Amino acid sequence: xxxxxxxxxxxxxxxxxxxxxxxxxxxxxxxxxxxxxxxxxxxxxxxxxxxxxxxxxxxxxxxxxxxxxxxxxxxxxxxxxxxxxxxxxxxxxxxxxxxxxxxxxxxxxxxxxxxxxxxxxxxxxxxxxxxxxxxxxxxxxxxxxxxxxxxxxxxxxxxxxxxxxxxxxxxxxxxxxxxxxxxxxxxxxxxxxxxxxxxxxxxxxxxxxxxxxxxxxxxxxxxxxxxxxxxxxxxxxxxxxxxxxxxxxxxxxxxxxxxxxxxxxxxxxxxxxxxxxxxxxxxxxxxxxxxxxxxxxxxxxxxxxxxxxxxxxxxxxxxxxxxxxxxxxxxxxxxxxxxxxxxxxxxxxxxxxxxxxxxxxxxxxxxxxxxxxxxxxxxxxxxxxxxxxxxxxxxxxxxxxxxxxxxxxxxxxxxxxxxxxxxxxxxxxxxxxxxxxxxxxxxxxxxxxxxxxxxxxxxxxxxxxxxxxxxxxxxxxxxxxxxxxxxxxxxxxxxxxxxxxxxxxxxxxxxxxxxxxxxxxxxxxxxxxxxxxxxxxxxxxx
Numbered sequence: 085x086x087x088x089x090x091x092x093x094x095x096x097x098x099x100x101x102x103x104x105x106x107x108x109x110x111x112x113x114x115x116x117x118x119x120x121x122x123x124x125x126x127x128x129x130x131x132x133x134x135x136x137x138x139x140x141x142x143x144x145x146x147x148x149x150x151x152x153x154x155x156x157x158x159x160x161x162x163x164x165x166x167x168x169x170x171x172x173x174x175x176x177x178x179x180x181x182x183x184x185x186x187x188x189x190x191x192x193x194x195x196x197x198x199x200x201x202x203x204x205x206x207x208x209x210x211x212x213x214x215x216x217x218x219x220x221x222x223x224x225x226x227x228x229x230x231x232x233x234x235x236x237x238x239x240x241x242x243x244x245x246x247x248x249x250x251x252x253x254x255x256x257x258x259x260x261x262x263x264x265x266x267x268x269x270x271x272x273x274x275x276x277x278x279x280x281x282x283x284x285x286x287x288x289x290x291x292x293x294x295x296x297x298x299x300x301x302x303x304x305x306x307x308x309x310x311x312x313x314x315x316x317x318x319x320x321x322x323x324x325x326x327x328x329x330x331x332x333x334x335x336x337x338x339x340x341x342x343x344x345x346x347x348x349x350x351x352x353x354x355x356x357x358x359x360x361x362x363x364x365x366x367x368x369x370x371x372x373x374x375x376x377x378x379x380x381x382x383x384x385x386x387x388x389x390x391x392x393x394x395x396x397x398x399x400x401x402x403x404x405x406x407x408x409x410x411x412x413x414x415x416x417x418x419x420x421x422x423x424x425x426x427x428x429x430x431x432x433x434x435x436x437x438x439x440x441x442x443x444x445x446x447x448x449x450x451x452x453x454x455x456x457x458x459x460x461x462x463x464x465x466x467x468x469x470x471x472x473x474x475x476x477x478x479x480x481x482x483x484x485x486x487x488x489x490x491x492x493x494x495x496x497x498x499x500x501x502x503x504x505x506x507x508x509x510x511x512x513x514x515x516x517x518x519x520x521x522x523x524x525x526x527x528x529x530x531x532x533x534x535x536x537x538x539x540x541x542x543x544x545x546x547x548x549x550x551x552x553x554x555x556x557x558x559x560x561x562x563x564x565x566x567x568x569x570x571x572x573x574x575x576x577x578x579x580x581x582x583x584x585x586x587x588x589x590x591x592x593x594x595x596x597x598x599x600x601x602x603x604x605x606x607x608x609x610x611x612x613x614x615x616x617x618x619x620x621x622x623x624x625x626x
Contacts, residue, residue: 104361107221111229115203116236123237125557126195129564130188131244134262138180138252151179158182159313166310167409169329177254177334181262186305189328190298192241192270196234197277197294203230205281205290210473227278227360231353234274242267258334261342265328268345272324273298275352282359288469292394299402301325324348384484384492391470392463392493396500399459403452403508410448411515411523414441445516445523446589452508453530453584454559454566456501460538461555463497468545468552471624486620494542494612501534519591526590532604533583537562539611546615546622 116123145151155171155178171182204226242263249259273294280293301323308320309329320326324345331341467490470476479489509527513520541555562582579585586600 104222104224105228106225108225108228108232111203111221111225112232115199115229115233119199119202119233119237122553122556123195123199123233123240125560127237127240127244129560130191130195131241132248133564134180134184134188134245135248135252137183138176138249138254141179141183142176142252145176145179148174151175154179155182162310165313166306167413169305169309170313170315172315172332172335175254175258175334176252177249177256177258177262180249180254181258181329181333181335185262185265185329185333186302186325188245188266189269189325190302192238192266193273193276193298194295195237195241196270196274197291197298199234199237200230200274200277201281201287201290201294203233204278205284206287209285209287224357224360227356231274231278231356235271238267238270238274241270254334257337261331261337261339262333264342265331265333265345268342268349269324269328272345272349272352275349275356278356279352279359282356282363288395288466292398296398305329384479384489385495386492387479388492388496392466392496392500395459395463396496396503399500399504400507403456403504404511406455407452407508407511407513408515410451411512411517414444414448414512414516442591443589445512445591446526448512449509449523449526449530449590450566450584452505452512452527453534454563456505456508456530456534457537457559457562459504460497460501460534461541461559463500464494464538464541464545465552465555466497467493468549471549476624480624487616490616490619497538498535498612501538502528502531505531505534522591529587529590529601530584532601532608533587535608536583536604536611539608539615542615543611543618544615546618549622 141151145154151174155174158168158171159165167186168182169186172178207226245263245266246255246259249255249262276297277290277294280290280297281287284290284293302325304319304323305326308317308323308326309315311317311319315326315330315332317326320330327341327344330338332338467476470493476489480486505527506524509524510520512527513523516523537555537559540558541552544555545552562584565579565582566584583604586604588597588600590596
């Protein structure tokens, strides 16, 4: 018997090139079909933002002298270098690269981690992968399909960036280098997510670990760029985002840096494939620790706190750090704008007032608010994840009703949004060094709009659970309007789609307007109530 087993194992080992990849193409088609909406939205919105920024820079800084002055002022400000990196040239393309390459690469990384974890660990967690693996599906086919889907998404993103930059008049080799750097970082973190998916039994934890690596990469790049203005810091070179900026698009491109990214992709991909071949479906190398023999969680709220405390802590720390950075930039807002009246007008449109410092503060507060909406949507959608994974049924089978179960998670979602906005406002005030009550109050005024977007997500989850992910699309629209709307001077009816547009522009407004705040807050309450009522009346997903 032992000899037969060894022989079969040996034959299987010699056929790994085909058998272990069997079913890859059907799984890839399935992945692309499932992502047929969210993936194009990611690609078009992110890729289109590069050309939008290019058009904005071309209109704001129309002469070479103005662009050279901007580049010199940016390189002389260590805080701005930490956020965006050094400026390597004064052409429109070089300034777009300076402004967008770090954030664009980070967002491409986020897109990749979502795609890979969705089609690997999430499939195993819900039990769908075990069902698929009962057919003619090789051991490494799911991972291959997920990585190919992420590669296709990043390749499409690169093509959109090249097309957009070419259409805005900044094409050529620089556009190809910029697109390659961004797409390369996206592919790299797709492999990082694939490794994280082998070590954890939870899709949420796999996403969190990969996101933490992305955050660490940004921190390393920021620390290195704040120290040196030529991208040569050791800390910068320890970060994949630093590799992207050191490709130097539109400034004597360094094509060899792309080989560093390609090498890291190859190494991480090999590690992911080696790990996935050494574990069973549904298992992980870091097994979840068993809980105590006697349960310590007796309420739905306690369960929600236990499940979401890690994410809330991460968001809180991030908002504190970002608030301090934004606050530190406020004092130099006048130096940032200089004598450029068009840039001043953009900040005043974002901040809704004429004073440059107050307008800058108000615009930063609005940015914090729109980002906080990402937290509340992800926290609300934890309900959907618990339901689809089958973990909600054992809880509801006891003495906990649907409303009580959902209310525990919603308290963490809506209360957590208030917490991170409070911490972000305190960080903003500390970084600025002035007006603590006013800045903190301005941050809290953003909450009704954040809660409204959370309420929409609750309603979608309660009434149309399969469409609950559309909450991400609404938040993305609000982010896009807040980010590019003032620069493009979009019509007011378009800007009014975002609830943040209707809030008072604080600090610095002549008087506090409580009407819009109360109306938006009431709308959030109605939406949450409607979502809970719908949840009570529908069947649970199976």
